[in-house]
Amino acid sequence: MPLSRLPLALWTLLGLCVLPELLMQGADLGLWGTASWRSLAYAWFGFWPGLLHDWHPNYPGQPWAMFVTYGFLHGGLVHLVVNMITLVSLGRAVIDRVGQRSFLLIYTASLLGGGIGFSLLTNTTIPMVGASGALFGLVGAVITWAIRDRLSEALPLWPVARSVIWLVALNAVLWFATGGQLAWQTHLGGFAAGAVLGMVME
16 A cells, blocks of 8 residues: 555654654754753653652642653654554555544553553663553454454464564564563563453454
8 A cells, every 4th residue: 555545643642752852852963952852851751750759840740740751752763663664564454454543542541551560560661652551552453353263264373473572572672682671571561551442342
């Protein structure tokens, strides 16, 4: 499907993710704003676990808002591009299956699930950003549907199990490659939320 024919839901999410990174990239390069734009964006809209404890928020409601806002910031151009390619690929598959409204519901719930997973399982004080929690939720839904389809057709589940093993291995490799900076907790929380919604959606 050409980009010009992408569903509106995908265009909307792409815009919400791409625009902040473009603004920060321009500020990083001195084209506009100041070099502090990125750090300010992370400070105001990243996911800071300390805000759930005794840290003072920058604005009222930040400890709750960050469960959503973190998903529209990224750690640089490469992080953004990888996630947006994944969003288009997985998003089209989910929309083809359940439509745009249900896709947005899964995406939003997985975004929240990713934040919940990170808040419960991390012990870091650095911020977490990125759409990968929501993207892993899309994966969770797709895997749930694959299991359901294969069971209904009496097909073996090994191909699905192999995909899950590959995802776990990929996360492990990336965790070591990034020196433990990969937010696997967010991936797990998003995956769980997407899988649960996938069980009740068709």
